[in-house]
Amino acid sequence: DVKVTQSSRYLVKRTGEKVFLECVQDMDHENMFWYRQDPGLGLRLIYFSYDVKMKEKGDIPEGYSVSREKKERFSLILESASTNQTSMYLCASSSRTATNEKLFFGSGTQLSVL
């Protein structure tokens, strides 16, 4: 079975801390994505990557950065966590085919910033 694994299911951090959210996929997918999900706002795209060392901003990149040093791993970094970054973070991956944007999602990381 295909798998997208997020390193933590629940995470509690303090304001100002540097936070790393890790995502690993075992499907040799080229594309990887980070979304956040908040009640009433749905899923919003933060960053995505179409290849190693490549990244593109999504709809809400402010306050975040990403790293893609290896094909299977995509990290989301909160340089200085703030309370408004308390959210559910979802990682996804997909294969770069011409006719299919089939995303595979991880189970999510519920981040609380105090």
Add this chain to the structure above:
Amino acid sequence: DAKTTQPPSMDCAEGRAANLPCNHSTISGNEYVYWYRQIHSQGPQYIIHGLKNNETNEMASLIITEDRKSSTLILPHATLRDTAVYYCIVSPITGRRALTFGSGTRLQVQP
């Protein structure tokens, strides 16, 4: 990308067919219709996608109108496990695009 409109919520009786509508009147010729669902506390799960022909897989059927301006996802025999938020998404066939999720339809399957 074309926008989609879905009802915010629907109910369905267990064992009956669930028909979830989606309006995408501004869809263009190179855009697919995708359906995902999200069960509580889990990441979204791919269900099905199509361009202009009707599609069926082990999870659901997708009916796209001839003018492609709307579609219906059909769960033929809904179970309690099908209670979820269902997202209809329109996205181009090619390109370096990420899917944009709207608010979806919250389907409640009643026993």
